[in-house]
Amino acid sequence: xxxxVQARSDVPVQPAAGDIERGSxxxxxxxxxxxxxxxxxxxLTGASVLVLVTLxxxxxxxxxxxxxxxFHDVVAxxxxxxxxxxxxxxxxxxxxxxxxxxxxxxxxxxxxxRTERVxxxxxxxxxxxxxxxxxxxxxxxVGSA
Numbered sequence: 811x812x813x814x815v816q817a818r819s820d821v822p823v824q825p826a827a828g829d830i831e832r833g834s835x836x837x838x839x840x841x842x843x844x845x846x847x848x849x850x851x852x853x854l855t856g857a858s859v860l861v862l863v864t865l866x867x868x869x870x871x872x873x874x875x876x877x878x879x880x881f882h883d884v885v886a887x888x889x890x891x892x893x894x895x896x897x898x899x900x901x902x903x904x905x906x907x908x909x910x911x912x913x914x915x916x917x918x919x920x921x922x923x924r925t926e927r928v929x930x931x932x933x934x935x936x937x938x939x940x941x942x943x944x945x946x947x948x949x950x951x952v953g954s955a
Contacts, residue, residue, distance in 0.1 A: 848910060855907035862900040869893065888952050901944040909933045909940075 869887075871877045879887060888894055913933050917926055 848914065852907065852910050852914065855903050855910065858899075858903045859907050862896065862903060865896055866900055869896075885951060885954060888948065894948070894952070898945065898948065901948075902941055905937050905940045905944075909937045 870879065874883070888897065913929060916929050921929070
């Protein structure tokens with residue numbers, strides 16, 4: 811006697827009514843591989859964030875008497891070229907990692923390809939604006955006396 815719950819192999823499986831709209835059905839060929847690249851970038855930026863946040867914490871909080879710098883100490887600290895490069899790299903990598911993570915979470919909702927492209931463009935603009943603001947603010951701080 812066969813199990814009535816077991817699926818029959820002669821009955822074709824049809825996608826559920828909302829699967830195509832939610833994106834759970836296989837996508838067009840041009841979309842293949844993008845998720846893998848995004849995941850690899852997310853892993854690389856995550857590892858970079860770990861290294862950069864460790865350097866940031868050591869340089870800004872662990873070797874500084876009292877654990878904090880005042881404004882003049884921050885200005886002097888940022889005028890050191892290697893520190894400036896590390897802090898700018900930290901800004902870029904954290905922004906990229908955070909926005910790529912947000913993009914991945916939003917894509918998990920199974921949105922249409924068009925909506926995913928819009929989200930990618932909006933987050934790209936947000937990322938560029940965030941980094942531009944951070945660079946401008948860094949320039950203002952370093953330029954102040």
